Amino acid sequence: MTSQSTDQTENIAPIESAVPSQNAFKSLKQYLTQQIIGQEHLVDRLLIALLADGHxxxxxxxGLAKTKAIKELSKMLxxxxxxxxxxxxxxPSDVTGTEIYRPEDxxxxxxxxxxxxxxxLAxxxxxxxxxxxxxLLEAMAERQVSVGKQTFMLDRLFLVMATQNPIEQEGTYPLPEAQLDRFxxxxxxxxxxxxxxxxxxRLARQEYKEQDNTPIELEKIQQANIFEARNTVNQLYMAEAVEEYIVQLIIATREPGRYGDDLNRWIDFGASPRGTISLDRCAKAHAWLHGKDFVSxxxxxxxxxxTLRHRILITFEAEAEGITTDKIIDTLVERVPVA
Known part of the structure; x- marks a missing residue:
């Protein structure tokens, strides 16, 4: 009897303490929006990735403040x-590390x-x-690095933000689709x-004027609060109809013929189960960040x-018609009904 009541208390605790964590993340979002002007979407997605424990x-x-965004986030955590x-x-050893010989022993x-x-920041x-x-992607997926016979675990709080430049493609190595799926x-x-x-x-001028002054110490969000927020997000209520909606959206990428001949012509490969899991986690994090206690x-x-932009492969025919993945996702949203 005592054991049951203890378990129930442990399950309820994160929900009761959700408000302080939610306020902390609201303040964090407000700070980042002031520092990274014009990129509210990026700020929102960074916080969702932090809450959903993804990359x-x-x-x-x-020059669009990609580096600045994650640096400013790190100042507050x-x-x-x-x-x-x-x-x-x-x-690879420049990323993961290497073995060094020490003569003393x-x-x-x-x-x-x-x-x-x-x-x-990659x-x-x-x-x-x-x-x-x-x-890098193995470390992201497995949360560990193996060197020889040894395996080293990464920290529980671990977030990678990788950037790529769409302008210059000469001398680049595009990420394979299977590896993109890990993001x-x-x-x-x-x-x-x-x-x-x-x-x-104006912000750049102000920062330049203040660069010689003593930096202001900001109150950081503790890792315990981040893990508590993640637990609360994971427990957020999702109705069965919304769950079914997520599943049907993913199935529509794999069986596009059910929703139109045009989609059937455009989609080569659909989203994997990772897409389902990611859509679920991101939707919950988005709802929680906006102060809701349920997912709609x-x-x-x-x-x-x-969530699905990098998980749907389009056909050559779609490319020839100028159809983008975003256009395909728009069409899927229009045609897949809410259960």
């Missing part, structure tokens, strides 16, 4: 940050690489060769509008493009 692939032109600049001559010791940090991931990409979301960002551009100018179809639709 982010961000695509956008240079209890943890450490590392940036890795991916280049064609990078080696005549033994090899593993020197941990930059992947052993809480927040990692800048221009498509510039590194396949071996380096696979080393929770593929986010595309664009240039800010004129008003946001003015605000960016609107939350699913809000994250579906970023």
């Amino acid at each position: 982010l692939l961000v695509e956008g032109a240079p 209890e943890g450490n940050f590392q940036r890795i600049q991916f280049t064609p001559d990078l080696l 005549g033994q090899f010791h593993f020197q941990k690489g930059p992947i052993f940090h809480n927040l990692v 800048d221009e991931i498509n510039r590194a060769p396949a071996k380096v990409q696979s080393a 929770l979301m593929h986010v595309k960002i664009d240039y800010p509008d004129a008003e946001a551009e003015k605000s960016i100018l 179809p609107d939350d699913v639709r809000a994250v579906i493009h970023d």
